[in-house]
């Protein structure tokens with residue numbers, strides 16, 4: 061099968077969060093299974109050029125209709141750790157992708173709808189006819205609308221569209237001018253409640269909704285989140301739309317690429333280890349992590365947080381987990397950043413406050429390589445999320461023998477099973493889970509985890525082993541996505 065992914069992110073070349081890992085990991089798995097996969101991305105100035113092999117310009121004259129003119133684009137091709145990637149570079153005075161950041165500008169909807177149109181124009185001009193175009197999140201939600209209402213009439217009758225929702229908090233709600241910009245006339249047609257009109261703001265269109273309504277199949281990234289967004293306020297207003305389209309909607313738990321996230325072969329950690337090669341090596345990574353971050357060597361567990369610093373992730377509870385851990389005999393390591401200056405500054409001031417503490421290190425920024433060492437060197441990882449569509453950090457942590465302490469929501473609920481209270485057999489329990497999104501809930505789970513580490517190290521080790529034995533690779537989800545692709549292709 062021939063699949064083209066149209067996406068704003070792909071790890072490690074253009075990564076803000078988990079979306080990037082999913083695109084890379086799924087593409088890799090589909091290729092291993094013999095499929096032809098290509099990935100189309102914007103050519104950002106800030107992407108990791110050092111992660112692209114053999115970059116070359118392959119198309120110089122792509123003219124993309126936008127408003128009442130055409131914008132000249134060049135298209136580059138390169139391999140990102142073996143994945144075939146195309147990068148679209150517009151030459152416009154608006155400098156869509158030369159802004160030093162991936163997101164966070166007022167005109168983000170314009171930037172990414174332009175990219176969506178450009179990706180289709182590129183496929184059309186180069187005669188690409190994939191079986192399936194797989195789009196991700198609001199940034200590419202307009203793709204199926206453009207495909208079925210413009211490019212189909214030009215002869216692109218073949219491709220079907222699969223659309224994946226990674227996070228319904230961000231929906232790309234924007235003005236109707238976007239329709240005009242990308243060449244979709246008939247505003248009154250699209251401004252219908254059954255089509256692109258936002259469910260809250262009747263004067264706005266919603267790009268995530270566009271993807272849901274127009275795609276042949278819609279997935280989200282865990283079964284629990286699929287249920288939550290159909291039945292609770294976590295849909296952020298799109299629940300009704302999802303229920304209307306329930307027959308083409310389902311949750312597929314994400315995977316982890318074990319060629320990237322695997323302590324047995326990880327090049328970013330000094331001591332490689334696997335489930336049956338003992339805890340000794342993991343302990344050596346803990347020492348290395350302490351040396352790297354100037355933490356004191358001591359008989360204490362290291363509790364970590366890795367992730368975007370966003371309200372979704374429970375900012376206040378992350379802060380609380382730092383102080384609770386430090387007050388209860390642990391060291392704490394945080395790696396995270398936020399595009400929100402307020403949140404970033406908040407953590408920077410915490411960092412200053414804790415600067416002299418030899419048991420704590422807060423790294424405010426994005427550092428892929430360091431994240432590997434933290435996964436390997438920590439004993440526990442906290443994820444006190446308000447909501448979590450899937451969550452990759454807990455799955456990575458499990459593989460690295462780092463015990464997750466998580467709130468029971470979305471994909472966290474589907475992957476972490478409480479050491480004390482799970483209904484699963486003992487050998488399937490792998491972490492600590494709390495229900496209530498408050499300090500008490502978090503602290504009760506941390507209390508149990510820390511207590512176990514100190515009082516029953518043997519039991520704690522069993523939890524580590526149970527976690528490392530789980531298979532959260534792309535093997536199962538890869539098969540699942542292929543079934544979906546085949547289903548929509550043959551329909």
Ligand SMILES: Nc1ncnc2c1ncn2[C@@H]1O[C@H](COP(=O)(O)OP(=O)(O)O[C@H]2O[C@H](CO)[C@@H](O)[C@H](O)[C@H]2O)[C@@H](O)[C@H]1O
Pocket residue numbers: 076077078079081082226227281314366367368395396397425426427428431448449450451452453471
């Ligand atoms: N400062 C930093 N430095 C280095 N690495 C960092 C980092 N901050 C985050 N990362 C890395 O980024 C990834 C984050 O994964 P998450 O599942 O938390 O994704 P996120 O919430 O962004 O994405 C959304 O999409 C994904 C994918 O579908 C869902 O799993 C998730 O629930 C949903 O919110 C991990 O690989 C993590 O190690």
